[in-house]
Amino acid sequence: MGAPFPSAGPVSALSEHKTKKTNLLTKHDRLIIAGRILAGVGGGYLCASLLAIASARLLPLARLDATIISTLMGLICWPIMVMVCFAARTAVRAWGMVLCVAICLASAAILGGWRP
């Protein structure tokens, strides 16, 4: 199940600030993890919601069918966005990806006639 916590994973590679190998996280580490969590949970939810809205607007289906399909897509999108945010090489990149996806989806939704 991967290497033990301090020697691998998203944290160590991002932080060159560690002076010794301990279980304790530096302040910088905490900031980076918090950034990723925020990107994954908050930004991921934003993307999932926008995907639901955009697909509800754009899918060429009856109103009820579009509602159901778009909701299912939104639901599956959220956990996947969280994974994307933690797979990204840096926290800044994770945020960049979230914002890119969100802007694309929002534009698509607006083109489809959605008004926030």
Place this chain on the structure above:
Amino acid sequence: MKPTFRASMAWLHTWSGLVIGWLLLAITLAGTLSVFRPEISSWMRPELHGRLTDADTATQAAIGWLTAHAAHAPAWYLEAPSPRTPFTYAVWEDGTSYAQHALDPKTGAPDVLRDTLGGEFFFRFHFELQLPYPWGRLIAAVAALALVLILLTGIVAHKRIFLDFFTFRPGKGQRSWLDAHNLLGVVALPFHLMIAFTGAITLANMIMPWGLTTLYKQDFSALTHDFSPATIEREASGKPGSLTAFGPLLADVRHHFAPNGLARITVTNPSDSNAVITFNAIPSVSGVGVENHTLSYDGITGKLLAEHRETRPVMGFYRFLYGLHVAYFAPYVTRWLYFLSGLSLAALICTGLQLWTSKRCHRQQGLGFKLVERLNIGMMMGTPTAFAGYFIANRVLPPFLANRAQMEVRAVFCIWAAILLFAMVRRPNAAWRETLAISSLTCLIISLIGGIPHSPIEWAVSLVSLGIAVLMRYAMRYTPYRKKQS
């Protein structure tokens, strides 16, 4: 060192699992018990012995009692008697709150049977967590999606998914926990993924309502009509009316629903001339999806107003996914498989939580570690003990105590809190053994409390609780992780 995709997913798996694991364990166990909600409800009402009638007589008795005693409620929501539940379960608005009672099959009165929520408690707790609306449902929905995330990351993190399936090395400390975790995860993986995602779907309108609000805005009546076309919405006229006879109505409904059975009856404005009676079928024979067939009748004349049989493909797919989660369709063999898979999901969560501590127990131990190892013990043993305590409270509390149903529920949370507190203050290795002993004893008491079982349900409850008691006694032989790894 450049972190690999797998390492970062393993990290996410570990930490999201730790954060949400305890909550998921409680939800999973409650859901597993909900598989047998009607059976538990029957077990918890021993007064039903000798009072059984056929389903339609029981329904008519219930309607008769409600007409006399709850005529001015805006609506009655009834779960119809069926071979699995021999009584009517009724919910109606009583002043400012909701009254919910099992109604006696013979007289239709609620006070013949003891006041208890029965299996309904586990079912409600499973997605409402005993919290006020909408918080419980929101948290449960997020937990369901978190489980999807944990399972997906777990699959990525797991290197040799097929090979490890045939690997179990007992007595090797942390390695054994990992083997058990992998085995439990892989063996029922399709079930775990299905139940997590469909669980999120049942609560989809709580967390992902945006597609719906975009397309329907505030037009709820259009939504209701699209969603279930046979629903008739009629305002109360203000003129009194009396309900039509249920006997012929029920015969007609059974004729329409055959070969499926009747599941739910909704009566709106029961004492008004605009009364409407709606019937939903139970998907017992023809398919999986819930609410695939609905009939609405005029409450006064008994004329059929609308019928809907679900044939729309997308809606059918949605109902299919929903039906997979609630398993109303399932015959007994499938039901037991749901139960066992649910237990294996609970065990998967427990071994995962246990791995977190066993991996870290040889390192420097901070406050976080101590908190986690104690919370682990408190939740792993506290949840089953509290749920088992509910069964005992049902038998021990005097049958006709005031507020009895609430006291049973309170007993659950008192036991839970007591075990959590005990695990907090006691040395972990001792707490592990002692809480397991308490859990095992509680389960043993359930199996003995009724004396010799009479019905199949009593046999099942006795044997299952005896089996769990034995397993927990067996688990006492192992101290969780302090052993030196060999």
